[in-house]
Amino acid sequence: MVKVQVPLTRHLALAMVLVFLFSLVAVPLHVVSAQEDEGLRVKADMLIKIANKSRERVEAVFETVATIPDEAKSEYEAGVSALGEAERLRDDGEYQQASEKAVEAMRHFKEAFVIINKVSPEKPEKAEVEAEKAMGLKVAISRAEAFKEKIEALADRAEEQGYDVSEVRTKLIEAETRLEAASKALEGGDVDLSARELAKARGLIGEAMGELHKITVKLSSERAEKFVERAEQKLSIVRKKIIEIADRLPPQARVAVLKALEEAESSLQKAKSHIKAGRISLAVSDLAKHKAGEGKIFKVLKEEQGEAADILEEIAEIRTETRSLNRKIRVLEVMGADVSRVNDILNEVTGLVSVASTRFEEGNLEDAKAAIDKAERLVEDAEEILEQVREETFPKVKERMGEVSSKLEERISKVQKKLEKLKARGLTTAHAHVPSKASEYLKKAEKFAEEGNPKAAKRMLDETERLLETAEEALEASEERIAEVREMLTETKELFSDVEGKVERLRGMGVDVSAIEELLARAGELIDSAEAAYSSEVYSEAEENLRSAIILLKEAEGEAEIIEESEELGERAKIEERLAEVREELNELEVEIEELKRKGIDVSGVEETMVRAMEYVSVAEEAYNVQEYSIAEENLESAAALLERAEEEVEVLEEAEELREEVQALREKAAALSSRAEEVEGAVGSVVKTAVERAGVFLEIAERHVKRAQPRKPNQA
Known part of the structure; x- marks a missing residue:
């Protein structure tokens, strides 16, 4: 008996082919379509994310210059418009168009960045920049307060006409709180905190106006x-x-x-x-x-x-x-x-x-005139009766208003006492305006009642109560100043951690960061002192130490960013090299796939993998163009992994084709032996025939497995 031995590696290869082909057959068309949509969505999300980062970069540069060129403004606004359209298209499921719009937005932001860098004068000293920003913020806060007051006046007039403006007032009250916080931060020298609070206040004022x-x-x-x-x-x-x-x-x-x-x-x-x-x-x-x-x-x-x-x-x-x-x-x-x-x-x-x-x-x-005359007399009677009813009703309403006002005045007094207690301890609060504002609302409520507008009066009372509730909750939960210092301490620690992380990355790259480490050490000592002062309830000292620490941390962060920019060139070259390698792998695989297709082998699964890899390469190229190197590297790694998988799939398909050819050759050889055995008589011929028949059985089994593993041709699909 003749045994035909097949290497174990080929058994494994055959099994891999079977599993791979069965998985292809098992995937419905709608799933493939969904996968394609998902790929486009991921690409669109990634590009929109990159475009948003580009926008933030341009906005950061705009904040550092006194005068922004009109061309840069135009490019920035065009970029914002394109980015908004990209997000809308993405939300509507138009992923391809969303990607194109995101790329368009990136180009506009890049152009704005280039223009502003060309015309920007030499950077002034840091102290000058801070002073200029502080002056600008002071003016901006005053303008925001004036605008808020205009909206309040409009809300008053609207309420007199029967409009419900409670939501508008809520937003304006919160905006006033933010503006006070912005002013206090500016007085304390914290320009960044003041800018953040002003931005929040502006947003609330805008929302109030929209409402x-x-x-x-x-x-x-x-x-x-x-x-x-x-x-x-x-x-x-x-x-x-x-x-x-x-x-x-x-x-x-x-x-x-x-x-x-x-x-x-x-x-x-x-x-x-x-x-x-x-x-x-x-x-x-x-x-x-x-x-x-x-x-x-x-x-x-x-x-x-x-x-x-x-x-x-x-x-x-x-x-x-x-x-x-x-x-x-x-x-x-x-x-x-x-x-x-x-x-x-x-x-x-x-x-x-x-x-x-x-x-x-x-x-x-004549009859029409008579009816009209009678109706006019009745209208006069109705007006007189209404005036009498109003005169009888108003004192009762005023009495009820007085009772409600009295209770609210008691609450205003309590809030005022709490605020004075905080002030005596050297603390300030973002709710210092509440008593005067609540009293103002009470007067307006009384005025509306006197004018016979009870709805407006009730709404003003509701606003007064809501205003007091907000202040009471804030004061009872925690003293606002303590909360501010605690938040400042947390933010400073986070900033310290962020800068420390940047320094650690630079150190890992072999960069000398001793100067930055010295700044970090001094900032760390100040943060420790601030924590000790906070624990001892010496909040002013804690705040002073934190402000000094923030200045040092900002300086350290600036130096780290300068070093990172110089290291960026090396990272750019590395990405360029990796892009070239991935493109070369793509080209080589395309040649191999074309050869398989020429042989009639179904390579649709490999092609799908290639398409996904090319999408990652496309995103990587876009990220590279806008200098988002970490995103580019991440996408190139994903593309490389897919290309490796595609290469394995190609090898499996080639191995399956070789096995099919080998089975065919053995079958032809068995046929030849069988033919010769017919010519030989006696025991030898019988033995040969038996051997050939048994070999044929093994070949049929082998051929069956190969046929199962053999990829389908296009006309069989």
């Missing part, structure tokens, strides 16, 4: 819609009357009144369209034109048919007065007044106006 704009636009839109609805009703009545009497008017008057009617209707329709689109200012303009057109109609009608025109105007005036009275009724109802008599009268007025309109349309001007 106020949204509220006013919404309510303006609602009011405009109601006005249009009433104007349409009124114009409908006027139109019917004009159609009835048009034939009786002189030709010139008829043309004039019909033209005025057309203008009024056209303006009203335009106003409706503008309101739907949110263009309130344009809607108001068209409503004014409508009013002018309506005035022309009445003017012509008065000239030709004076009594009819007067009745039309009186009907419109009574409806306007009725709406005004209804608003006053709602206010008094909120105050708890009994307004049932006035409601009954207004219901009767509404009925009389309806009768007058009907009689007017029928041409019975």
Whole structure:
């Protein structure tokens, strides 16, 4: 019996081929598609992240120069716009377009960076820079405070008109807290902290302005819609009357009144369209034109048919007065007044106006005039009764307001005492403005109540209470100054750790960092002293030591960054070399894949791996172009790992092809032996035939395994 031995390595290779091919067959098309989408999403996320870092770098440079060139501003703004579009496209699932926009943003930021570096004068001394920044911050804080006060004034006026501006006030109160913190930090010499607090305050003021704009636009839109609805009703009545009497008017008057009617209707329709689109200012303009057109109609009608025109105007005036009275009724109802008599009268007025309109349309001007006269008398009665009800109700409301105000004044007094206690200990607090602000809100609440605006009064009381609650919680939880020093201590330690990490990296690169280490040692001693002072509750000393430590740490950080920049050139060369190596590996693999495809071998799985590798290379190149070398290196490592996997897959496919060819050769050899055995007689021929038959069985088994491992050709896929 002849034994055909197959090396163990080939068994293993065959098994690997089988597993690999079965895994390919088992992956549905939609999964492959999802993997492709995921790859594009990862690429887009990475590029957007790089673009954001580029933006931050440009912004940091902008902060160091007194005058920013217009070209640099334009490039920066174009970059911000492209980056925003990239994020929007990424969120919408358009990953490829998002990547392209992110790259566009990087180019704009890079151009801005180049422009500003070309025109920037020689850097001034650090003390000069700090002094200039401090002066700029002082002006910026004053401007922010002025802007905040303007928004507060707008909020006051809006509240008087019935707007709910509680959210606006909350943001403005927090903004005031931040502005006070910015001013205190500046007084203490901490320019960076002051800038951060100012930035937060500006953000809150901007949010408050946006919130106020949204509220006013919404309510303006609602009011405009109601006005249009009433104007349409009124114009409908006027139109019917004009159609009835048009034939009786002189030709010139008829043309004039019909033209005025057309203008009024056209303006009203335009106003409706503008309101739907949110263009309130344009809607108001068209409503004014409508009013002018309506005035022309009445003017012509008065000239030709004076009594009819007067009745039309009186009907419109009574409806306007009725709406005004209804608003006053709602206010008094909120105050708890009994307004049932006035409601009954207004219901009767509404009925009389309806009768007058009907009689007017029928041409019975006498009855229409009688109904209008009676309605006018009832409106006068309703106004007198409402004034009496208001005079009776107001003292009760004022009494309730007094009770609430008294309780709030007690709370204001308690907060004031706590603040004075802190001040006596040499501490300051970000809530020092609370008592005066709360008292101001109380006065506004009383003013609204006196003016008969209970809703606005209640909202001001709610604002006062919320303001006090915020201050009370802050004071009860911890003394604000202590919290500030504790936070400053934590931040200084974090800064120390960050700088220490940079120094450690530079030391690992073989760089002499002894000068920076000396600065770190001095900063460390100051931090230790600050911790000891904090534990002893000597907070002013702790703060002073921390400020000195921060100055040293900033200096150390600056020197470390200068060294890092000089080391960057070496890192750039290393990335260039690695990029070249990966590209060369890509080219070699592409040649091998083409050879396999020429033989009819299915290489789709390898090609997919190659595509993913090329995506990583693409991201690495983009990162390299914007000097994000760590990201470039990370992506090149990922690409190299995928290329190594692709190379292994190619080797497996080549091994499978060799096995297939070897099985085919053995089968041909067995066929030849079988043919020769037919020619030999006797025992020898029989032995040969038996051996060939048994060899054939083994070959069939081997061929079956090879066929299973053999990659499918494109026409079999």
